[in-house]
Amino acid sequence: MTRAVLSRGSARERVLEAAIGLFAEFGVDGTSLQMIANRLGVKKASVYYQFHSKEDIIDAVIRPVIEDIARLVTIAEAIPSVEARRDVTVSGMVELAVRNRRLSAVFCGDRAVEAHLRSDSAFVENADKMDALMNGPNPDLTTRVATSFLASGLFWTAADPKYSEVPDTELRRALLDTAQGFLRHFP
Amino acid sequence: MTRAVLSRGSARERVLEAAIGLFAEFGVDGTSLQMIANRLGVKKASVYYQFHSKEDIIDAVIRPVIEDIARLVTIAEAIPSVEARRDVTVSGMVELAVRNRRLSAVFCGDRAVEAHLRSDSAFVENADKMDALMNGPNPDLTTRVATSFLASGLFWTAADPKYSEVPDTELRRALLDTAQGFLRHFP
DSSP: OGGGGGGSSOHHHHHHHHHHHHHHHHTTTTOOHHHHHHHHTSOHHHHHHHOSSHHHHHHHHHHHHHHHHHHHHHHHHTOOSHHHHHHHHHHHHHHHHHHTHHHHHHHTTOHHHHHHHHTOHHHHHHHHHHHHHHHOSSOOHHHHHHHHHHHHHHHHHHHOGGGTTSOHHHHHHHHHHHHHHHHTTOO | OGGGGGGSSOHHHHHHHHHHHHHHHHTTTTOOHHHHHHHHTSOHHHHHHHOSSHHHHHHHHHHHHHHHHHHHHHHHHTOOSHHHHHHHHHHHHHHHHHHTHHHHHHHTTOHHHHHHHHTOHHHHHHHHHHHHHHHOSSOOHHHHHHHHHHHHHHHHHHHOGGGTTSOHHHHHHHHHHHHHHHHHTOO
8 A cells, every 4th residue: 555655764754755845846835734645645644643734844844944044153153253254154054055955946935934934033033143144243235235145146046946956066066156256245 | 986096097007006016915826806806996897807817917017027138138238248248237137126126026936927937938038148148158057156146146135125115226226236246256
C-alpha cells in the first residue's frame, strides 16, 4: 500500500516536503491538508496527526529559518565596528538566501505567509535587527534604501527559477561577489 | 445615487482604480467583478461593460508598463557603448520602479499576475532585452546574477510599504544613488 511512503524520513518531514511541493505548484491558499494526504497516499488523519492546520505547517517550515536569522544577528551584534558588522551580516544573508532559496521561491509574495510572518514577533524583531546591523546608527533615507536594495536583491535573486540549476556553491560565490562589490559603495 | 461615483475620471479609469485597491486588499484571486461593482456602487453590468474578466483588467493595468519598458529598451539599444547603455537602462529602471511602485506592491509575487506576464510575449521579450542591456555580450554567472540583483533590488525596494510615505522625487534620488553606486562595481 502507498502508506509505506511515510516510512522514508520521519513522517513529519515527509509531510513538510509534500506540503512545500504543493505550495510551489498551487500556492499556499490553493493547497489543502487533503491534497497533502493524497500526494503522500495516506489518509487525511495521518497528516492531521502531525499538523492540525496549514498554519502549523507554515510555522514548522519557517521556524528553522527564523532561528538561523536570530543566530546571525547574535553573532553580528557582538562585533564592535560598523563595517565588520556589515561584512558579517552580508555573508550571513547570502548563506541564508542560498540555503533557503527553494522556500523563498514558494513563500515570497504569498499573502498567507506574509501575514503569518508579520504576526510573528520573533521574525519581525530579527528582521528589524538585521536592518539595523546594515544601516548603522542614524541612517538617512539613502542608507535605508541601500539596505532594502541589498536584502531584496539577495533574496529574490537566490529564489529566481532562472538559477535553479546552478549549484549552491556557485550561486553563493556569485552572490557574495555581487554583494561585496555593492558594500564597497555602501552610503 | 452612488452611480454618480463613475462620473469622476472616465468609467474605465474608475474601474481600474477600484480594482487595484481591491487587489491590494484581497489579492487578485480574492477579488471579483462583483466586489469591484460594489466598491463603485454600480451594478456588475456596468463593470462588465468595460471589462469582461479580471484577465482583461490585469491586462489593461499592465499594458502601459509593458509599453514603457519597450520604449526604454528602444532608447537604450540605440546607444553603442556597453557602459552608457547600462547607465541609461539603470536610470530608466529607477524611473519605472518608482512610478509604478503601488502596482508592483500589488502585483509582485501574485501567482495570477505572474502567470499572465509569463504568457505575454511582449513582456517576456522586453524583460529579456532589458537583462541583455545590463549583461552586455557573453555574460558569465556573476554578471547575470548582478543584473538580477539590481532589478530585484530596485523593484522590490520601490514597492516596499516602508517607503510608501516617501515622496517619489526623494525615493527616486535615493534609488538612483544606490543603483549608480552599484554600477561602479558592476562585474
